[in-house]
Amino acid sequence: MLRLGYKASSEQFGPNELIDFGVLAEGHGFDSVWLSDHFQPWMHDGGHAPAALPWLGALGARTSRVIIGTSVLTPTFRYHPAVIAQAFATLAVMYPDRVVLGVGTGEALNEVTLGLEWPEPPERFQRMKEAITLMRELWAGERVTFDGTYYSVKDATVYDRPANGVPIYIGASGPAATRLAGRIADGYITTSGKAASLYEETLLPALADGLEKAGRDAADVDTLMEVKVSYHPDRETALEKTRFWAPLALSPEEKRDVHDPIEMQRLAAELPIERVASRFIVSTDPDEHVEQIGRYVDMGFRHLVFHDPGFDQPEFLDLYARDILPRLRERYGHL
Template sequence: MTVRIGYKASAEQFAPRELLEFSVEAEERGLDLVAISDHFQPWRHHGGHAPSALTWLGALGQATNRAVLGTSVLTPTLRYHPSIVAQAFGTLGALNPGRVFLGIGSGEAMNETPATGLEFPGPKERRLRLAESIALIRQLWTEERVTFKGDYYETSNATIYDRPDVPVPIFVAASGPLAAKLAGRVGDGFICTSGKDPALYTTLLDNVAEGATAAGRDLSAIRRMIEIKVSYDRDLDYAYRACHWWAALALTSDQKTGIEDPLEMERVADANADKAHTRFIVSNDPQEVVDRIGTYLDLGFQDLVIHGPGADQRRFLAQFTDDVLPALRDRAKLATAGTDPGAES
């Protein structure tokens, strides 16, 4: 499969219009994908943002011509009923044929609980909800007059009247083995994020393969997407400082699980700001960035969504696409040709 290199539209950090302008520039500078997070509340209360991804993607589709657009990720189980997600992405796919993907995950308390007032479910229920939502969305995209009675969701004679001729692929996000197996069983793609224990990625990809095999599916048809956190700048001190806004990403699962208030998340993140850079590739050396991203290419990832943390996104886009992107594309060609050790053909 062809490697695609994309831009992470950081909805938690930037207002909708500004984010749109950055994403248009990313396409103009040659990037292939734009992926937006779908948060109801951001990681930080002060200076944070949380535009609606569904509305924003409609605007982005009209403002761009080529880039593939999607969520990384949206939760189709709590704030949204799966039928509404099916309707919204049916419309987006009809407006932008072949340019839309639906990236989904099991959710975070900070997004779901404040919007609904409901208790955030445990991991097992969230995973079961996610699997059921995928089944319902797919049925709504392929059938008419859908009456669905699941454990969590129901529809009665429901029809999605506007849906694309080219099906919208569903990418399933996973940070653990059971969700990765789900991605292999039912996903058109798999999503994870960079900067964790290298052994985790082998485990996750093995579980994607196990899920695909159990379902009798062709593993090679499942795209592998990874959000790669890169703070590249010709000024190394600037590259380190740029990470501070995203200190929440460096928190351990125990530190952030159950936090529902951006003010509290901001407090905990600021108390650990010295660790913010640990989730990012931080460098002023283009070849070092290419080499470190190359480890993910060698694992078989085909969609690389680059998340630059700094407040000056135009500066990041200009320097990354000028200094890093050409060599990264060359590195990707080697990986897909199978000439790198450990690379998949």
């Protein structure tokens, strides 16, 4: 089944606006609403960074149908995994079958400012893996004692929790974490706008390898693509909308160790608009737009979450509900 979701831009809007957008998305027929958990935004001027946990609770109270979740949260530095296990268990009890915990290995922008040591990728990967193990044990056990390499609990109980735990999706842009998603996760999250070869030759084969190693079927893992789109009848408007999100066009090497939004903003300001827009599907024609989005469906992604970079989100939701969602469902609804 193809699912179509909305990415609420926590780096661009305050919490109250974002709640309104999430409610609008449900009303417009989107299937899910997602929020990234950032301590700091990509841009200092005009940036926002509302906390994801209270926001998800508020959105759940204002909606009745959409899946809500993080894309992504890092349960390994700012938070103890047991605290995240408790928080998401509470959300899942409040909003049954609607809550997803999307996790990732983290970014310097969110952690270094708090005085936390920023380790190399292999350690961040191992921390995420151990955190997932601990959270699942807390959701499954009555009294949990866990003594890991990085985290431990003693005689711990999450008292209010759903019977089957909380679905965990792993966000990844490299093969190791993608392979782990295939082995142990309920879903896999990645982002659009990169070379097709990365998805077709590296990431999706790694996902398949993880599934095979664990003896799992492809249907066991929800494949979520966060699709960056800028759709508008006026091409200049569609192009210029991407400007606020220029940091996304920086290479991993350019931004990996940057922890200050002011510096991130300075680096992004140096980029030409063509490079800024390169991560987005920029289009004025709905059929062309759907055709470009369809590449990800053809690759095997079955949950598309749309991130629009503009400041007029109600206009985006109106246009998408009118022009894009019906076309996608007509074309791919049989999947």
